[in-house]
Amino acid sequence: MTEQEIYASLSSKFGDQVVEFIEEETLNPTVVVEASAIADICNYIKDTETLQFDSLMNLAGHDPDGESDLNVIYHLHSTELDHYITLKTFTPRDDGSVASVANIYRTADWHEREAYDLFGIKFSGHPDLKRILMEDDWEGFPLKKDYVPAEFYRGMRIEKVK
Amino acid sequence: MGALNHKFNENILITSLDKLMNWSRSGSEWYFQFGLACCAIEMMSAAAARHDLERFGAMPRSSPRQADVMIVAGTVTLKMATRVKRLYEQMAEPKYVISMGSCANSGGPYWQHGYHVLKGVDQIVPVDVYIPGCPPRPEALIEGLLHLQKKMREEPILAKKED
Ligand code: SF4
Secondary structure, eight states: OOHHHHHHHHHHHHGGGEEEEEOOSSSOOEEEEOGGGHHHHHHHHHHOTTTOOOEEEEEEEEOSSSSSOEEEEEEEEOTTTOOEEEEEEEEOTTTOEEEOOTTTOTTHHHHHHHHHHHHOOEEETOTTOOOSSSOTTOOSOTTSTTOOOOSEETTEEOSOOO | OGGGTTTSOOOOOOOOHHHHHHHHHHTOOOEEOOBOSTHHHHHHHHHSTTTOGGGGTOOEESSGGGOSEEEEESOOBHHHHHHHHHHHHHSOSSOEEEEEHHHHHHOGGGTTTOTTBOSOGGGTSOOSEEEOSSSOOHHHHHHHHHHHHHHHHTOOSSSOOOO
16 A cells, blocks of 8 residues: 555544644655553554554654654554554653554564653553663753753753763 | 702702792782773783783682782773672782773873763772783783782881881
């Protein structure tokens, strides 16, 4: 299936919850969807005969500019039918949440923890949402563009010595 | 002892205790086998057949209790820094630290935007030898070990070590 057809199939099934289809030269064709619907959509595209997206290649958090909503991006591949699609969803910078897909794609478990660790994106329904890279007592989410590094961590100076 | 048997009469060697102990110490720089990032690859290469660190009596030990030298080979993240310090504290005296590569020396490529990197391992443990480079070649590490040997040989053992 082409990405256009996949988009058509999704929007006929999920209506308003599929927001738009972005096709640009430099990006993978991307379907933008509502955060609350992402788990249903993943279930659907995994189980539907004509889609069979059985592999979540990557899940990433993204902060576009330090002001607007945070994004979560899903790169999916069907090993059976050999087609690809990119899903993208968005959530408010602070207390928003995205439905977890960890029980649909096992890959998502650690990837969602990483997105939580570095961007503070909460995934509702995740079995064990805690930091994965930074220490548990770390404050803030360092890949957010408005993150300001602390001066010290456990008595160790972080900023370069001027 | 076959070849040496009866070649020498009974002898007495005279030396100072300092010299004897320093000589034996400097001839067995057993280093702690752990690497933190890309620099560790060069350390492994230095230990392997081509560069063969054991020529200098330096061999890797898997426990801090048995190691004399800690080669900090790689990026010291803040998370790892707490562990590095603990490992250093677990080593028995006398103990030495070699800081290998730009990362361990000063933060290296993470100098400016490394929110998670310690800018120099000398902030948490005392460093004896710094080796520049990103990464330093095995020859550079060997030179660092030789410098450390030199330092060990000049150390007064019975006099108190200054902090
Ligand atoms: S100094 Fe360079 S080679 Fe060594 S750990 Fe840092 S980045 Fe890697």
